[in-house]
Amino acid sequence: MSAARETLARCRALLADVTPLPGDCGEVCGAACCRSLPGEETGMLLFPGEEAFYADRPGWKTVPAEGGALLICPGRCKRSERPLACRMFPLLPLARGEEIRVAVDARARAVCPLASSGVRGLRTDFTEAVRACGVLLRGDPALSDTLLRLTAWHDELRETQKRFGGG
Ligand code: SF4
Ligand code: SF4
Numbered sequence: 001m002s003a004a005r006e007t008l009a010r011c012r013a014l015l016a017d018v019t020p021l022p023g024d025c026g027e028v029c030g031a032a033c034c035r036s037l038p039g040e041e042t043g044m045l046l047f048p049g050e051e052a053f054y055a056d057r058p059g060w061k062t063v064p065a066e067g068g069a070l071l072i073c074p075g076r077c078k079r080s081e082r083p084l085a086c087r088m089f090p091l092l093p094l095a096r097g098e099e100i101r102v103a104v105d106a107r108a109r110a111v112c113p114l115a116s117s118g119v120r121g122l123r124t125d126f127t128e129a130v131r132a133c134g135v136l137l138r139g140d141p142a143l144s145d146t147l148l149r150l151t152a153w154h155d156e157l158r159e160t161q162k163r164f165g166g167g
Helices: 003-014 050-054 084-088 106-110 124-138 144-163
Strands: 043-045 061-065 068-072 091-096 099-104
Touching (some): 043 061, 084 091, 091 124, 099 106, 099 124, 124 144
Antiparallel strands (some): 061 068, 091 099
């Protein structure tokens, strides 16, 4: 297994059982973050090498996208199947130089009812697992650029949200 794939496996394991709330948060919102618009497929960006976890898995496919590969999922899944992006949602580890700071993902503000409660409103073990995962990603030469790019996208979207009164 490549070093990056091992890092991804460790991150996925860190977030295998810990969840944002003590129960299933999907019951709060009808799994809003898994719903696609009519005529669209649900997709999320994979970390480099994460495609390997979905090779030959019926109901899942990957397509090329800006910044890597996009995973098209069935719209419902077990936690053990979901990609890292979904395991961390609605949080995101942000790379600030060598430091990792956990924040509510700017993309969550439009869909996730937990976004308004902030990082402190979520389970501490979940927040800590997202932070630990960020440290691992930042320390892996093959994955660090993706984390830096996600951080830049997040910051840009937050600026736009603030400019238009999005908090
Ligand atoms: S939108 Fe938020 S509350 Fe709903 S399932 Fe996704 S992470 Fe959980
Ligand atoms: S992979 Fe699973 S958690 Fe992620 S959007 Fe698809 S159904 Fe939802």
